Amino acid sequence: MADYGTKISSPGVSVLTAADSQLRLTSKRKCLKVAAPQQTDITTVFGGLFATGSGSLGFSLAFIPVVIPFINYAGAIYIMPFVNLDLSFTQAYHFVDSNSVNFDVTTDAAATVNIYTYLSETERVI
Amino acid sequence: MADYGTKISPVSTNVLSAVGSDLVYSSRWSNFKLHSVITKTVSIPDGDTGAFDLVDNPIPYAPMHLPFCESTTTIPGKWRFGTMAGTLFMPDDLDWASVGVRYRPAPDNDFLLFVSHFGAGIRTFTFKIAIFVDSPQSAGAAIPSVGDFGTKTAGPGLNVLTALDYQLAMTSKYQSLTVATDTSVTAVAPSTQATYAHGLGYVPIFLPYIRVGSVAYPIPSNFEDHSVIHHAEGWISNTTLYVDSACDGSTSHTFDFLIFNERLV
Numbered sequence: 001m002a003d004y005g006t007k008i009s010s011p012g013v014s015v016l017t018a019a020d021s022q023l024r025l026t027s028k029r030k031c032l033k034v035a036a037p038q039q040t041d042i043t044t045v046f047g048g049l050f051a052t053g054s055g056s057l058g059f060s061l062a063f064i065p066v067v068i069p070f071i072n073y074a075g076a077i078y079i080m081p082f083v084n085l086d087l088s089f090t091q092a093y094h095f096v097d098s099n100s101v102n103f104d105v106t107t108d109a110a111a112t113v114n115i116y117t118y119l120s121e122t123e124r125v126i
Numbered sequence: 127m128a129d130y131g132t133k134i135s136p137v138s139t140n141v142l143s144a145v146g147s148d149l150v151y152s153s154r155w156s157n158f159k160l161h162s163v164i165t166k167t168v169s170i171p172d173g174d175t176g177a178f179d180l181v182d183n184p185i186p187y188a189p190m191h192l193p194f195c196e197s198t199t200t201i202p203g204k205w206r207f208g209t210m211a212g213t214l215f216m217p218d219d220l221d222w223a224s225v226g227v228r229y230r231p232a233p234d235n236d237f238l239l240f241v242s243h244f245g246a247g248i249r250t251f252t253f254k255i256a257i258f259v260d261s262p263q264s265a266g267a268a269i270p271s272v273g274d275f276g277t278k279t280a281g282p283g284l285n286v287l288t289a290l291d292y293q294l295a296m297t298s299k300y301q302s303l304t305v306a307t308d309t310s311v312t313a314v315a316p317s318t319q320a321t322y323a324h325g326l327g328y329v330p331i332f333l334p335y336i337r338v339g340s341v342a343y344p345i346p347s348n349f350e351d352h353s354v355i356h357h358a359e360g361w362i363s364n365t366t367l368y369v370d371s372a373c374d375g376s377t378s379h380t381f382d383f384l385i386f387n388e389r390l391v
Contacts, residue, residue, distance in 0.1 A: 006134045007151075008277045008298050021387070024150060024277075025296060027134050029304035029387055033146065033155035033255065037262045050203035063147075064342050066333065068190070070262040076238075077188050077229040077262070081347045082209050084226075095349070096342045116262035118190070122155065123305065125335050125342045125382045 001006045003044065032123050042103060046110045050089035053107075056100040057117055063124040067101050069094055072114040080115070098123065132279050151296065153279040159259040159291065159300035160388055161185055161269075167198070168239050175223070176242035183235045183257070187267045187292075190258040192331060193227035194390055195241065199249040204368070205329055205390060206361040207346055208239075208253060217319070217370040219358055221245040227255065255391055256331050259291045259300055269293075278310045306330065307385040310337070311367075316375035322367040322383070329391035334360030334369060334383040341381060344370070352376065364391070 004029035009015040013022050020026055044053035059065065069080045071092045080103075084090035092105045092113070105113055131153035135141035139148050146152060166181035183189060194207025200219045208227045223242040230236055241251045256261045259269065268290050276298035280286035282294055291297055306326060315321040324330065335342045336349060336358040343349040345358040351373065360381065369381040 005137060010298055010301075011276060021389075024298040024300070025134075025157075027136055027150045029306075030136070030150045031157045031296075032305055032384070032386070033149075033152060033305045035155055035158065064340070068192075068333075070190075072263070075231065077231070078225070079191065079193065079209060081344060082226065083224070092298060094344070095347075098340055107235050118260075118262065120155075122149065122152075123308065123384070124147065125384075126310075126337055126340065 031087075032116045032120060034066075034068075034120045037070075037118050040103065040115045040117065041112055042105050042115060043112045044107045044110055046107055051107045051110045053105050053113075055103045055105075055115070057103075057119070058100045059119060059121075060099065061121060064096050064098060064114040064126040066123045066125055067094070067096055067117055069101065069103070069115050072083040072116065073107070073111070108115070142374060151302075153295045156260065156281065156295045157302035159294070159297060160205065160303060161189070161257045161259050161300060163254050163390060165255050166237075166239055167250055168241055168253065168255045169248055170186070170241065170243055172247050173258065175244055176240070178238060178240040180234075180236045180238055181253070183229070183237060185257065185259065185269055186232075186235065187261055188229055188231055188263050190260040190262055191227075191229065191237075192256040192258075192333075193237075194226045194254050194256075194331075195227075196252045196254075197222055197243070198252045199247075203329075203363050204361045205254070205333070205363070206359065208255065209346065217368075217372065225251070234329070246272060252329040256388070256390065258303070258339070262290050264344075265332060290299050301388060303331070303389045305384055306387040308383070310382045311369065312378055312380045312381050313358070313369065313371055315378045318371045318373050318375050318379070320369050320381060322369075323365060324362070324367055324385050326385070327364060329362060329364050330368065331388050331390050332360075332362050332383060334367070334381060336371060337380040337382055337387070345381075351379075
């Protein structure tokens with residue numbers, strides 16, 4: 001890159017000669033900036049064969065942001081969307097519209113699950 | 127935003143007037159701080175349709191992570207997100223049935239990797255998980271430090287001198303996740319597939335989405351369009367991003383995605 005802007009290198013790497021790929025941060029490359037993860041608790045209700053529940057996380061932005069949610073269920077953490085590995089009914093999906101992240105969760109029995117969501121207020125999907 | 131903290135704008139953008147989406151960096155938000163990319167292969171024996179294995183988490187708490195998987199035997203060089211979420215096949219490997227990654231907290235503190243495949247012979251799958259210092263549970267812990275030097279920034283209300291790595295907005299101890307491309311491609315009906323040449327020359331970390339109306343669904347995932355549930359897939363090589371709506375081809379679909387500069391392979 002041209003020799004101007006902001007560059008930060010790691011210990012042992014000269015910031016003056018480092019390639020972009022060696023820099024920890026450079027004003028040539030935009031960081032994915034995220035807010036602290038927010039927790040949404042969803043309680044599923046048993047309906048005879050399995051239990052379902054839904055929830056949402058609202059936001060007020062002029063675009064549809066990057067979101068990365070994780071679900072904490074039965075002592076394990078999965079990045080969403082996911083379907084459980086043990087052939088149970090457990091699954092969790094999400095989608096993002098213009099003002100909220102929407103979660104749909106299915107479990108074998110009634111349960112309360114925790115969803116932790118990273119949301120970027122600066123980087124957009126749409 | 128409040129007029130304090132550290133802000134970095136790109137060339138020709140006034141840092142004083144730039145909004146958050148214009149900034150390269152701002153201490154108002156956190157960067158994802160890349161710790162490492164861990165690798166584990168899982169082989170399905172001949173005659174079996176599934177296998178699993180474990181790989182240790184290199185940091186002592188639940189990390190932000192992005193898992194990816196390659197069917198090394200059948201379609202090498204193409205990496206998809208490491209969750210399956212409802213499909214029964216990959217568009218270019220119809221025998222690939224499912225894949226999953228589960229983080230198991232302490233005392234296990236590891237990842238359980240699962241894959242199923244209906245093909246014949248020994249089939250090897252390679253998992254790569256990008257591990258970040260950040261924690262979705264906001265319950266991180268100290269990681270052995272390289273020392274009290276370098277550049278660190280903390281968000282408002284946090285003492286940069288005492289903050290743990292996962293609490294920092296940015297630290298030169300770890301690589302920040304940076305955006306190489308954020309754009310879209312459209313699969314024009316009757317085709318359900320589209321490609322994008324990313325030009326990086328290596329396999330990067332990426333996040334793909336399919337757009338339905340004004341809603342974004344992450345992929346792989348199920349999505350509803352015209353009251354029909356479909357399943358979209360995305361995978362990436364060292365040259366190209368591939369996406370597939372797996373629809374009937376009656377409707378064009380747009381795929382949005384972020385490709386990062388940071389290397390997966």
